[in-house]
Amino acid sequence: MAEGFLNRLAAKVREQMKASKVGFLLGAGSSYLNGEGYPLAFDLWEYIKDRVPADQRADIQSKLDSENIGIEKALDLLDVGKHNEGPHRHSVVRAIGEYFSELNPDLAVHRRFVQALSYSAERKVLVFSLNYDPLIERSAEIECIRLVDGFTGHDRAFFDQSVFTHDIAIIQSSYQGGLRRAIPTWIKLVKLHGSLGWYDDPEFGLRRGAFNAPVNAPAQRLMIPPQHRKATDTVTAPYARLWTEFRGSLIHGPDYINRLVCIGYGMADEHVSNVIEAALTRTNFTLIIATKALHDQDFERWSKYKNAIVVTKDRSSHYGTIGEGHEALSTFEGIVEELMK
Numbered sequence: 001m002a003e004g005f006l007n008r009l010a011a012k013v014r015e016q017m018k019a020s021k022v023g024f025l026l027g028a029g030s031s032y033l034n035g036e037g038y039p040l041a042f043d044l045w046e047y048i049k050d051r052v053p054a055d056q057r058a059d060i061q062s063k064l065d066s067e068n069i070g071i072e073k074a075l076d077l078l079d080v081g082k083h084n085e086g087p088h089r090h091s092v093v094r095a096i097g098e099y100f101s102e103l104n105p106d107l108a109v110h111r112r113f114v115q116a117l118s119y120s121a122e123r124k125v126l127v128f129s130l131n132y133d134p135l136i137e138r139s140a141e142i143e144c145i146r147l148v149d150g151f152t153g154h155d156r157a158f159f160d161q162s163v164f165t166h167d168i169a170i171i172q173s174s175y176q177g178g179l180r181r182a183i184p185t186w187i188k189l190v191k192l193h194g195s196l197g198w199y200d201d202p203e204f205g206l207r208r209g210a211f212n213a214p215v216n217a218p219a220q221r222l223m224i225p226p227q228h229r230k231a232t233d234t235v236t237a238p239y240a241r242l243w244t245e246f247r248g249s250l251i252h253g254p255d256y257i258n259r260l261v262c263i264g265y266g267m268a269d270e271h272v273s274n275v276i277e278a279a280l281t282r283t284n285f286t287l288i289i290a291t292k293a294l295h296d297q298d299f300e301r302w303s304k305y306k307n308a309i310v311v312t313k314d315r316s317s318h319y320g321t322i323g324e325g326h327e328a329l330s331t332f333e334g335i336v337e338e339l340m341k
Contacts, residue, residue: 005323009316013309013329014338016259016286023126023249023257024117025272029264029291030332031133037105038133041226044096045071051095056088075227089225097221100132100196101212109333110139116339118145118185126249126257129191130265130272132223134211136189146186149195150238151208159206161241164188190245192234192272198222206238234271250279261288264332267298280305292330 016022031038039047045064049057063074071092078088114136117125127136140147150164151157191198197211201219215221224233234243249257260276267273267289279285287308294302294312303310303317310317314325328334 005318005321006316006326009309009311009318009323009326010329010338012318013288013290013311013335014341016288016309017261017335017339019259020122021256021258022120022122023128023260025260025262025265026127026129026131026136026332027263027265027291028131029266031105031131031135032264033105033109033332037135038100038103038131041072042070044226048092048095048099051098052091056091060088060092070226072226075225079227089227090220092225093221093223094215096132096225097196097215097223101214103133105135107135107139107142109336110135111143112340113332113336114139114143114145114187116336117187118143120185123185124255125185125187127187127189128246128249129189130193130269131191132194132196134196136187138211140187140189147189148186149189149191149208150242151198153208155209156204157208158204159208159238161238164190164241164245190242192239192242192246194221194223194239196221196223198238247275250275250285251282258284259286259288261290261335263290263335265289265291266294267291267302268295273301280307283307290329290331290335 028038028040032040045060049061052060059078060071060074063069063077064071067073067077069077075089075092117127129136137147137149148163148166150159150161152160152163195208197213198206198208199215199219199221201207206222207219209215222238224239233239245253247253249255250260260279262276265272276287280287285307287302287305289302289308289310291311292313294310299310299312299315299317302308303322304320306320308317309319311326311329313327313330316323316325326334329338
């Protein structure tokens with residue numbers, strides 16, 4: 001019985017991912033790479049704390065110890081509540097940027113992922129990411145796959161939101177004159193919480209530099225730190241435009257998707273979940289969640305939807321029917337293997 005459920009589950013996941021108008025949402029689990037990639041949020045403080053100034057490190061550690069909370073809540077308690085980063089937030093973002101810029105994980109799985117996307121019949125594949133790392137960008141570059149991320153330029157690329165609306169084609173000469181031919185599939189990457197290499201410079205504005213380059217004051221990294229007030233930050237530039245792309249693609253845009261595949265994401269950010277739940281009211285929308293684990297309340301929240309498939313290591317939900325977990329499909333690596341079939 002369980003084997004039949006898991007076979008149907010895997011077949012449906014594969015079918016949905018290979019259908020038309022599919023988008024992907026990547027969480028931290030997609031960059032973890034079994035501990036060989038970037039750390040998960042609940043481990044992050046241990047990796048970066050020595051890079052935070054001593055007085056601010058003591059403040060944060062005191063909150064962590066006395067309140068028995070995580071880094072997200074600790075920053076909330078220390079935050080001044082404004083759009084601009086307070087000293088603790090800024091120091092944490094700087095520490096994350098410094099630590100992440102030193103990492104250079106193997107790209108094999110992500111290269112297979114972007115390869116699989118390039119085989120799509122769609123001219124444009126939407127990838128939304130909640131991660132700061134450059135694994136998708138570096139993999140696409142190596143595989144010679146075109147990618148648009150909202151910036152234009154090279155050493156000091158500038159933010160140009162209009163690139164999200166551009167169409168990419170080749171003009172060919174013929175006896176009839178110039179003919180437009182669509183290029184092969186390209187990736188539209190929308191990094192909702194910012195990225196390594198992005199920064200805001202008082203003189204030059206919103207910019208993107210090398211992923212491993214330092215960002216010197218007065219410029220500040222454009223990365224929303226792990227904090228519950230993330231939704232507040234998304235109303236500022238460039239995040240406001242990035243979130244417009246996300247909401248438009250799921251709910252009311254001219255080029256909306258019919259399927260969203262969430263990989264390695266624990267569905268814990270309410271500002272993300274609200275957009276996805278709004279999309280679930282559409283009769284032609286399907287949600288796929290593939291992640292190692294979900295808290296009980298989150299599993300119950302999403303498994304109740306008849307147009308949602310939830311896959312974790314220990315349990316799964318196939319359009320409202322609860323069954324066994326699927327260890328392979330609960331990982332980024334397993335999803336990539338299904339995409340490559």
